Amino acid sequence: MDGLDRWLSRSWAGAPQEYQWLLLQTLATAASRRAWIASWPGISGEFVLDLGCGPGVVAQEIAVLKSCRVIGYDIDANVLDLAQNINRLFDNQGRVKFRLGDILEDAGKQEATLALVRFVAQYVGDLDRFFLRVHEHIQPGGYLAIEDIDDGYLVEYPEPPQAWQHAVRAFQTHQNHAGDRYVGRKLAEAGTRAGLVLEDLTTNPSVYAGPMTADDLSVQFDIDRIGREVPAMIRQGLLTEQEWFEARSQYRATFPHFTYISTATVRLLFRVP
Numbered sequence: 001m002d003g004l005d006r007w008l009s010r011s012w013a014g015a016p017q018e019y020q021w022l023l024l025q026t027l028a029t030a031a032s033r034r035a036w037i038a039s040w041p042g043i044s045g046e047f048v049l050d051l052g053c054g055p056g057v058v059a060q061e062i063a064v065l066k067s068c069r070v071i072g073y074d075i076d077a078n079v080l081d082l083a084q085n086i087n088r089l090f091d092n093q094g095r096v097k098f099r100l101g102d103i104l105e106d107a108g109k110q111e112a113t114l115a116l117v118r119f120v121a122q123y124v125g126d127l128d129r130f131f132l133r134v135h136e137h138i139q140p141g142g143y144l145a146i147e148d149i150d151d152g153y154l155v156e157y158p159e160p161p162q163a164w165q166h167a168v169r170a171f172q173t174h175q176n177h178a179g180d181r182y183v184g185r186k187l188a189e190a191g192t193r194a195g196l197v198l199e200d201l202t203t204n205p206s207v208y209a210g211p212m213t214a215d216d217l218s219v220q221f222d223i224d225r226i227g228r229e230v231p232a233m234i235r236q237g238l239l240t241e242q243e244w245f246e247a248r249s250q251y252r253a254t255f256p257h258f259t260y261i262s263t264a265t266v267r268l269l270f271r272v273p
């Protein structure tokens, strides 16, 4: 895993913009995620699917930690190119492979002993359809592991200025067209409704308390990811250009200060009866 960590710290900043934050998050949370993966039940002849695998870093971790074959599945051919490059770099082509496909459309063949779906459920919209489709990929007696976000765990102190909070709310409303920032809390109920048995549910907190400046990465990322969507938010009438400029400058002006910020992901393990 040291090689993977070295690659992540060297490469996240040069990755396509939409994957930089994911790769950095993947590096920052590596230890607890690997402990989680190692804790998954062992099943003989293990064959794991990583559905919506993205760059496939977690597929690499699973292959090593569970000594198994992994197939990463994703709808985006470009991200699978990146995943293939990483795979070649770590010489894992023998046990990690990738397939292009849509997990909401393609029928599964009950191939996998376990399927992981990490940071994908927030984008699917219809959780009933999601669970139905994902279920089809897993053998009876197998498992489904899910990790996703819930912004209810987001605490920032001191609170950012009202103008910034308004921009963040506009961004969340805008995101809801494509992404549900509160999906974490909904997964246990939706999965159980789909006939799965909930075996385990944990939250995985991540906390920073310390000095923060306007140049810090997390501040930059927040400004960038909202900034990129501003033209679309203006078109939707969620925010005006003036409000955005005001929000950004007021937010920047609060730094430097001592910050407490905590977030958490939700991790679930379901058994397929």
Ligand SMILES: C[S@@+](CC[C@H](N)C(=O)[O-])C[C@H]1O[C@@H](n2cnc3c(N)ncnc32)[C@H](O)[C@@H]1O
Binding pocket: 022, 026, 051, 052, 053, 054, 055, 056, 057, 058, 073, 074, 075, 076, 079, 101, 102, 103, 104, 117, 118, 119, 120, 123
């Ligand atoms: C935020 S990334 C997470 C990637 C990876 N699971 C990880 O944790 O590093 C979400 C990924 O889900 C993929 N995705 C979204 N909807 C999908 C669908 N319907 N079928 C397959 N992949 C999908 C996207 O292309 C993207 O690569």
